Amino acid sequence: MPNSKTYKISFLVLILILIICFFVNISLGSVSIPLKSIFNSLLGSANNESWQYIIQDYRLPKAFTAILVGSGLGISGLLMQTLFRNPLAGPFVLGISSGASLGVALVILGSGFFGSAFAALLISKCSVVIAASLGSFLVLLAVLIVSSKVRDTMAILIIGLMFGSITAAVVSVLSYFSSAEQLQQYIFWGFGSLGNLSWNELFIFFVIYCFGIILSIASIKGLNTLLLGENYAKSLGLNIKQSRLIIIIATSLLAGTITAFAGPIAFIGLAIPHMTRQIFNTSNHKILLPAVFLFGAIIMLICDSIAQLPTSDYTLPINAITSLIGAPVVVWLLVRKRKMMF
Amino acid sequence: MDNYNQHIVLKTNNLSIGYKTKKEETVVASNVNIELHKGELIGLVGANGIGKSTLLRTLTNVQNALSGQIFINNKTLKDFNPEGLAKALSLVLTEQIASKNLSVFELVALGRQPYTNWVGNLSDEDISIINKALKQTNIESLKQKKCFELSDGQLQKVMIARALAQDTDLIILDEPTTHLDMYHKAYILKLLQKLAKETNKTILFSSHEIDLAIQLCDKMIVMTNTNVVSDIPCDLINKGTFDALFPKDLIAFDKTTGSFRVRK
Numbered sequence: 001m002p003n004s005k006t007y008k009i010s011f012l013v014l015i016l017i018l019i020i021c022f023f024v025n026i027s028l029g030s031v032s033i034p035l036k037s038i039f040n041s042l043l044g045s046a047n048n049e050s051w052q053y054i055i056q057d058y059r060l061p062k063a064f065t066a067i068l069v070g071s072g073l074g075i076s077g078l079l080m081q082t083l084f085r086n087p088l089a090g091p092f093v094l095g096i097s098s099g100a101s102l103g104v105a106l107v108i109l110g111s112g113f114f115g116s117a118f119a120a121l122l123i124s125k126c127s128v129v130i131a132a133s134l135g136s137f138l139v140l141l142a143v144l145i146v147s148s149k150v151r152d153t154m155a156i157l158i159i160g161l162m163f164g165s166i167t168a169a170v171v172s173v174l175s176y177f178s179s180a181e182q183l184q185q186y187i188f189w190g191f192g193s194l195g196n197l198s199w200n201e202l203f204i205f206f207v208i209y210c211f212g213i214i215l216s217i218a219s220i221k222g223l224n225t226l227l228l229g230e231n232y233a234k235s236l237g238l239n240i241k242q243s244r245l246i247i248i249i250a251t252s253l254l255a256g257t258i259t260a261f262a263g264p265i266a267f268i269g270l271a272i273p274h275m276t277r278q279i280f281n282t283s284n285h286k287i288l289l290p291a292v293f294l295f296g297a298i299i300m301l302i303c304d305s306i307a308q309l310p311t312s313d314y315t316l317p318i319n320a321i322t323s324l325i326g327a328p329v330v331v332w333l334l335v336r337k338r339k340m341m342f
Numbered sequence: 343m344d345n346y347n348q349h350i351v352l353k354t355n356n357l358s359i360g361y362k363t364k365k366e367e368t369v370v371a372s373n374v375n376i377e378l379h380k381g382e383l384i385g386l387v388g389a390n391g392i393g394k395s396t397l398l399r400t401l402t403n404v405q406n407a408l409s410g411q412i413f414i415n416n417k418t419l420k421d422f423n424p425e426g427l428a429k430a431l432s433l434v435l436t437e438q439i440a441s442k443n444l445s446v447f448e449l450v451a452l453g454r455q456p457y458t459n460w461v462g463n464l465s466d467e468d469i470s471i472i473n474k475a476l477k478q479t480n481i482e483s484l485k486q487k488k489c490f491e492l493s494d495g496q497l498q499k500v501m502i503a504r505a506l507a508q509d510t511d512l513i514i515l516d517e518p519t520t521h522l523d524m525y526h527k528a529y530i531l532k533l534l535q536k537l538a539k540e541t542n543k544t545i546l547f548s549s550h551e552i553d554l555a556i557q558l559c560d561k562m563i564v565m566t567n568t569n570v571v572s573d574i575p576c577d578l579i580n581k582g583t584f585d586a587l588f589p590k591d592l593i594a595f596d597k598t599t600g601s602f603r604v605r606k
Binding site: 085217220225226227228229231232234236237238239 | 425435439448453458
């Protein structure tokens with residue numbers, strides 16, 4: 001490729017920014033810890049035990065979660081936008097987040113139906129994760145079964161939206177019969193959260209995430225072929241049904257686990273691919289995929305750093321911050337270039 | 343005889359095309375017997391709705407034939423796997439490409455997909471074939487342009503270059519001259535004629551430019567309500583095939599000029 005050298009420089013710069021953002025992210029929080037102690041804590045030789053605990057068991061896993069969430073959502077958004085040839089598509093168009101929401105709503109809001117003793121058991125964090133995974137998995141399964149029968153890719157998009165509507169309706173009905181306390185709990189889950197993941201949970205998250213990424217990388221060639229449209233892609237020997245299936249599974253693994261562990265994080269999945277296309281000025285997925293990975297991770301780390309409101313005791317909902325930061329950036333990019341890259 | 347067979351790139355045997363649902367069968371054309379040889383430029387003409395697209399869709403394995411056989415390079419169409427077919431047959435369609443943000447080089451490079459590795463890396467050989475295709479279609483100067491910057495005529499040349507880069511014996515184009523002005527219509531068809539001669543590929547296109555096709559094609563396939571005829575243009579004129587092409591109330595074929603005239 002003719003511009004490979006400039007891409008290399010861009011990638012180096014992005015990696016550098018990512019590293020800086022990573023360290024900024026773990027050095028900021030409600031407790032201010034001097035920079036030197038942070039490095040010492042990372043190396044395990046800090047003299048202050050509570051600082052060491054904060055860094056190693058809270059801030060570090062949270063920063064890794066931010067990287068996985070940002071990059072994973074960005075990549076699944078990119079896959080969906082290319083597959084559906086639709087700039088409005090995001091990781092959740094297949095109804096994965098609505099499936100997860102339904103699962104969580106059933107656990108939190110529906111717990112009243114199961115009796116109070118049982119309810120306390122149900123609303124542990126672990127059960128919320130399991131409910132979200134089950135919910136998104138079931139919706140995914142339905143989408144896969146339907147997509148194997150439908151020839152038109154656009155029909156899958158509509159079907160995903162329909163699943164979303166159905167689950168939203170069920171959640172409304174559940175909300176109507178729920179107590180204020182339950183509703184608050186459900187709404188808090190909907191804000192999204194990057195913290196609270198133990199190293200064990202992070203490990204499970206990481207393993208599933210890797211499967212999703214591997215499938216995404218395997219789809220690069222197919223994604224580039226799909227840029228011509230399905231008929232051309234077919235004439236170039238691409239097995240459309242198989243590629244479509246791999247792309248959908250990759251998205252589901254990424255978006256599904258992210259929603260399960262961090263809640264329905266909005267906007268990143270839609271915006272990151274657009275930002276990357278504008279800045280890198282290309283549609284080639286060999287460039288876009290790693291670039292989206294880096295951009296997603298960087299933006300998520302920045303959003304999380306801001307959401308913590310450094311030095312204050314408050315933490316803002318991450319979902320609000322991603323949109324507050326992301327939307328103006330995308331608008332600015334589109335206005336500046338006056339042309340949407342797609 | 344064997345030697346002769348090798349020069350046949352596409353052949354159909356009592357082909358019947360149309361649409362099939364569970365209840366009924368709609369036959370668009372039957373008894374289609376055509377033979378396309380290496381290095382030939384073939385124009386497919388017929389009135390709107392006569393079944394040109396159905397024929398092309400059937401020949402390119404987008405839809406199934408009702409009956410009869412299609413052979414590409416002496417091999418039944420059904421025996422090709424998707425990748426094998428992509429190495430034998432390339433297409434230029436009427437539909438717009440999904441992403442116009444690709445550069446001309448990137449778009450033409452996508453023609454190498456059937457030959458590249460799992461991630462689509464281009465070898466030196468791939469790049470030289472792409473450059474050759476750009477040269478043959480006279481679009482080397484556009485190499486770094488984005489597709490949204492191109493005119494319709496330029497874009498059509500790029501799509502032809504992409505088909506060339508796919509390096510197949512047979513190229514099929516569906517109405518490559520629509521949306522183009524008179525000059526570019528002639529330009530594209532003339533380019534196809536040159537490519538067929540230079541590269542010895544078989545190029546089949548459907549078109550409404552009957553007079554241009556008569557002047558440029560080695561062979562023509564004429565679809566009418568009653569039958570599908572394929573022959574060299576001169577013989578088709580002499581046989582009066584073109585007279586049967588359209589209803590006679592408005593236009594008539596003039597044998598001496600080889601074009602249609604409006605009835606006064």
